């Protein structure tokens with residue numbers, strides 16, 4: 001795993017404001033630098049710009065972000081609560097698809113709503129502690145997903161992954177990359193194909209960077225190569241993360257995941273999804289109800305995914321840029337959570353998984 005921590009937090013101390021310190025993922029792999037956010041708007045912007053990204057990491061960063069809200073020293077308990085509620089509502093507008101964001105913010109809201117007037121001065125400390133718990137719980141869940149997922153990959157030599165669902169997308173270790181790290185630590189190194197992942201290249205820039213740092217053999221392929229590699233028998237399994245999983249097992253993940261699942265089915269290759277239970281949105285019956293983020297068209301129009309890069313699309317042509325797609329449950333071989341494996345996911349099996357571990 002990379003040495004650099006994805007998210008760090010510094011509590012407010014002696015007049016120095018609290019800070020959320022992020023590894024700046026927009027600059028990787030060329031530059032390893034950090035962005036320190038002390039203002040809510042800075043953190044909101046960091047989530048929008050993908051300085052911090054990946055469903056679990058967005059949730060953790062936002063939870064810490066709530067502590068950046070400030071109320072006047074003279075504020076009443078009601079006003080203090082309101083300033084935190086406003087911060088939570090504001091952070092919830094940063095990105096719409098990863099449900100981990102809303103899950104983490106709901107936990108923070110629970111604390112704000114339950115604090116008594118007499119204990120209001122303790123609220124900032126309690127919020128920082130809750131965010132740290134969310135962060136620590138994610139570390140534990142990632143390890144567990146690694147352990148469970150490794151069982152599914154034992155017979156494999158090569159896997160293909162899409163986007164980045166590794167250490168950079170979580171507290172550490174990752175979701176889809178967790179079984180790969182687990183096996184590597186136990187002496188079995190898989191050969192990983194990292195899909196480049198257009199338009200923002202999370203696979204080429206981030207997955208390839210973090211796996212290389214860990215000494216895991218990784219080969220970057222463009223998104224359009226996946227089918228050809230499968231046809232040539234070069235991929236034993238596909239393994240990806242998720243941003244939101246509906247009650248029936250439909251999976252929203254980075255755009256380009258659905259075609260991989262179709263290709264995997266055609267080539268009789270298992271298609272695994274690895275995600276913690278807080279990535280499930282059991283209130284949504286179907287994946288069609290998952291809100292899909294539409295991002296700036298500049299990401300598609302320019303080679304670097306940014307207006308500073310050379311144009312790759314003529315100005316007159318329209319472009320679309322949905323950041324995620326939905327893979328129907330029927331194409332998913334298994335979903336791995338921190339609690340175990342759901343084979344051939346369905347509404348009933350998912351319900352059972354949650355009930356069995358309640």
Ligand SMILES: CSC[C@@H](O)[C@@H](O)C(=O)COP(=O)(O)O
Nearest residue numbers: 053054055165169175241242254
């Ligand atoms: C463990 S991260 C799972 C997903 O969040 C990941 O696969 C993904 O799609 C991330 O998209 P991004 O737009 O980079 O935040």
